[in-house]
Amino acid sequence: MILAMIIGMSLVTMIPRVIPAFVVDKLRFPNWLNRLLNAIPYAALGALIFPGIMNVIPDKPYVGLIGGIVAIILAYFGLHVIYVLVGSIVTVFLFTL
Amino acid sequence: MLSKAIEKTQPSPALAMIQKGLSKGFPIVIGYLPIAIAYGVLAKQAGMSNLDLTLMSVLVFAGASQFMAANMVIIGSGVIEIIIATFVLNFRHFVMSFSFMNRVREMELKWKAPLTLGLTDETFAVSSLHTEEAKKEKGALFYATLMFIAYSTWVIGSLLGGLLGDIIPEALGQSMGIALYAMFIGLLIPSVKKEWRIGCVAVIAMVSNFLFSQFLDQGWAIVLGTILGGSSGMILLKEEKR
Numbered sequence: 001m002i003l004a005m006i007i008g009m010s011l012v013t014m015i016p017r018v019i020p021a022f023v024v025d026k027l028r029f030p031n032w033l034n035r036l037l038n039a040i041p042y043a044a045l046g047a048l049i050f051p052g053i054m055n056v057i058p059d060k061p062y063v064g065l066i067g068g069i070v071a072i073i074l075a076y077f078g079l080h081v082i083y084v085l086v087g088s089i090v091t092v093f094l095f096t097l
Numbered sequence: 098m099l100s101k102a103i104e105k106t107q108p109s110p111a112l113a114m115i116q117k118g119l120s121k122g123f124p125i126v127i128g129y130l131p132i133a134i135a136y137g138v139l140a141k142q143a144g145m146s147n148l149d150l151t152l153m154s155v156l157v158f159a160g161a162s163q164f165m166a167a168n169m170v171i172i173g174s175g176v177i178e179i180i181i182a183t184f185v186l187n188f189r190h191f192v193m194s195f196s197f198m199n200r201v202r203e204m205e206l207k208w209k210a211p212l213t214l215g216l217t218d219e220t221f222a223v224s225s226l227h228t229e230e231a232k233k234e235k236g237a238l239f240y241a242t243l244m245f246i247a248y249s250t251w252v253i254g255s256l257l258g259g260l261l262g263d264i265i266p267e268a269l270g271q272s273m274g275i276a277l278y279a280m281f282i283g284l285l286i287p288s289v290k291k292e293w294r295i296g297c298v299a300v301i302a303m304v305s306n307f308l309f310s311q312f313l314d315q316g317w318a319i320v321l322g323t324i325l326g327g328s329s330g331m332i333l334l335k336e337e338k339r
Contacts, residue, residue: 001176002145002146002170004176005166005170005176005179005180006149006153008176008177008180008183009156009157009162009166009179009183010156010157012180012181012183012187013157013158013159013162013183013187013190016184016187016188016190016194017187017194017213017214018194018210018214019191020191020194020195020197020198020199020213021194021209021210023195024202025202025209029199032331034199035330035331035334035335036328036330036331037195037196037327038196038199038330039326039327039328039329039331040192040193040195040225040323040324040327040330041225042285042299042302042330043298043299043301043302043322043323043324043326043329044189044192044193044323044326045222045281045284045285045299045302046285046299046303046322046326047189047306047318047319047326048222048319049278049303050303051306051310052278056271056274056275056278057271064278067275067278067279068278068279068282071278071279071282074283075282076290079283081124081283082124084280085124085127085276085279085280085283087279088275088279089272089273089275089276089279090272092271092274092275093268093272096268096272097268
């Protein structure tokens with residue numbers, strides 16, 4: 001049963017991922033659609049960050065938010081992504097002590 | 098003779114792309130490792146064998162849905178129910194894949210098709226902010242490398258979690274839950290600094306995701322939030338230079 005579940009999950013995950021590779025090759029998109037697709041990465045980042053970040057410590061949504069604000073500040077000052085990661089991990093860690 | 102000397106001092110394009118993929122993919126490795134271990138631990142608690150839980154990472158490679166599946170196994174959900182929930186939660190990758198494939202049109206299909214299988218939220222985010230590589234010689238190796246190290250970390254971390262249990266202390270493990278969010282923020286902010294309208298697009302996606310999530314599945318809320326945010330970008334980012 002577990003194996004059937006894994007294979008089923010794999011198919012419903014992989015098929016939607018791979019279809020665009022074959023479709024996009026055959027189509028020329030109008031300008032507005034290209035602009036929409038080019039904005040998708042930024043929109044996706046937004047949707048992935050919020051409200052999910054409030055679940056980092058599920059019963060303390062503010063901890064995730066503070067970690068996020070620290071990340072924004074560090075990234076704003078041009079720090080490498082690795083330091084942004086470390087800074088926000090340390091911040092959240094201090095809040096869980 | 099001279100041309101040979103020059104060749105020696107310049108690293109081959111393939112090697113340069115692999116190095117760049119390793120460097121840009123490294124933050125994903127840091128973010129994935131604790132989460133993969135936590136998934137392995139949870140899947141073990143759900144009664145899955147080490148083989149099963151690793152196989153799921155090999156074949157599905159989508160963190161949130163694997164956590165959800167393990168939780169659903171614990172509460173006794175049916176297989177069909179779990180598969181449908183997985184489809185809904187992972188459908189956002191369809192939208193992401195469309196966006197990425199449109200950006201890397203120059204690449205050959207023999208590269209593009211396998212690369213889509215390595216698309217997760219994280220590999221998509223990093224790849225999409227480096228679309229210029231697709232036009233360079235051996236550029237596909239850049240994406241392949243960053244996806245490969247992300248994938249390997251995910252698979253190995255899952256197995257470690259299943260084999261060793263919680264090897265990361267709980268407080269640290271919990272704190273590392275912020276890592277991927279911090280990476281998303283770290284990727285987004287430099288673009289926002291260059292063009293403030295990009296920040297508007299992201300905020301519109303955040304707010305719509307939040308509103309939709311009040312009455313829809315998390316999966317559909319993210320898909321709709323992303324499309325709505327993208328549509329706002331269609332208007333806001335008119336003069337974006339390619």
